Amino acid sequence: MDFAFRTGNPADIETDALVLPVVKGVEGPRLGDTASAIDARLSGELFRLAAEAGFTGGAVSTLIVPTLGQLPARRIILTGVVAPDGVSRDLLSRGAGAAVRAARDAGAKRVTIALPDVYWLEDEDVASALESSAIGAALGLYRFDAYRGAASPDSANNRRVESITFVDPNLSEQDARLAIRRAEAIARGVAIARDLGNEPASTLTPQILSERAQAIADASGLAIEILGPDQLAAIGAAATLAVGGGSSNGPRMIRLRYTPEGAPASARVTGLVGKAITFDTGGYSIKPYEGMLHMKGDMAGGAAVLGAMSALRDLGVGHAVVAAICAAENMISGDAFRPGDVLRGMNGVTMEILSTDAEGRLVLADGLVDTARRGATELIDLATLTGAAVVALGNGTTALFASDDPLADRLLAASKTAGERMWRMPLIDELEQQIEGDVADIKNSGGRAGGAITAALFLRHFRENLPWAHLDIAPSNRQDKPGPLGPKGATGVGVRTLLQYLTTD
Ligand code: MN
Ligand code: MN
DSSP states (O other), X not given: OEEEEEESOGGGOOBSEEEEEEBOXXXXXXXXXXXXXXXXXXXXXXXXXXXXXXXXXXXXOEEEEEOTTSSSBSEEEEEEOEETTEEOHHHHHHHHHHHHHHHHXXXXXXXXXXXXXXXXXXXXXXXXXXXXXXXXXXXXXXXXXXXXOTTOTTGGGOOOOOEEEEEESSOOHHHHHHHHHHHHHHHHHHHHHHHHHHSOGGGOOHHHHHHHHHHXXXXXXXXXXXXXXXXXXXXXXHHHHHHHTTSXXXXXXXXXXXXXXXXXXXXXXXXXXXXXXXXXXXXXXXXXXXXXXXGGGTXXXXXXXXXXXXXXXXXXXXXXXXXXXXXXXXXXXXXXXXXXXXXXXXTSOEEEOSOTTOOHHHHHHHHHHHHHHTTOSEEEEXXXXXXXXXXXXXXXXXXXXXXXXXXXXXXHHHHHHHTOOEEEOOOOGGGGGGGBOSSSSEESOOOSTTHHHHHHHHXXXXXXTSOEEEEEOTTTSEESSOBTTBOSEEOOTTHHHHHHHHTOO
């Protein structure tokens, strides 16, 4: 997407669609200064048409009004960006996303977005409103088109927005350019995660994921090291080797490192660990048909880590970040691991396999220990880990577990700002007994009761005494229908929260 900015009066701009942010009113939308001036140019018809249509400007609702030659803009798109409890970056993003999607569906190619009047913004400034709107617009227009051909049912509707221009009477060019650059970096990170999540498993094996990570690392100024089966054996990553053992596409651990320019701002080194099971059949504890349907997306945690890492240099993150993406394909063969097998973790904790379908926690165990040993001072893992998290929270909300209250609070605050819903779940010590091993230290399944919690308790054995948080993104890594921030499919969840977290001191 091509983003531009110009100073000026939105009413004078020639465009296919002019997006005007509005606030919910009673009879119709409340129009700010910009929209009121345009309404006056249209003899009050803008407000009257909106009111007749029952459009009151509620958050993330939109209304298209043709201008029929009365304005240089061919259409106005009103979009609600304020909820009863005020404006937020999340609403600005979703309002812009909904508006550009409406513009695209109406056939607009050039879209202009007026920034909200400053008195609506409360604590936000106009530059951050631009950043949020640009993120929302980019995500809203995201598509995964790699495999669409002429016969695609979507090809009849193959509409594209070609350019988006933001306009504001007061914002400086320099502040606008900076905000656009930040938004582009964040949206690119999310798109990386979505592209990987939408890619079929046959064309995203652990090896291919490594190659894509290599290209992203090269383009983003990251150090990268890719560990194949031999190197995994050398560091004692037996769990990763066991999980990946059944596939002819062998496992990889992708190590990334970001080092800030100049002297680091602090001794803090954030460690990110992502589950990247490129396909999860369940192994010999095989999944039923429905359970296997979306398992190409079982690498969403690793994809989010890669997406976030890609943006760190552009965002000027001031401290070091190390990451491990734990990539394996969980398949069945004569070399696959079995229920009853015992694996030794890199830190010596032994793991008894009850279910080969509880494989994510096994590769994460290796990733957590390895990342701790590489100098992390705090650990955050992301994983499509448990169906139990989906049962607990429904679709769309990430389950957060943390060993440490300040870390949990900072992540919750970051997720709220970023607009990725998250809910803290408890680490209940008494449930440890559900994962006590019969012949080993712990077992990899604690049964149905509290399944998301016992999975987190399992991971806690590998935090190496560091503050640690675990994000179970099984409920939030994909959406079943289009929304203001993108189409059906992979959401790239986690990227925006991680970037908000890493850019906050
Ligand atoms: Mn599984
Ligand atoms: Mn899995």
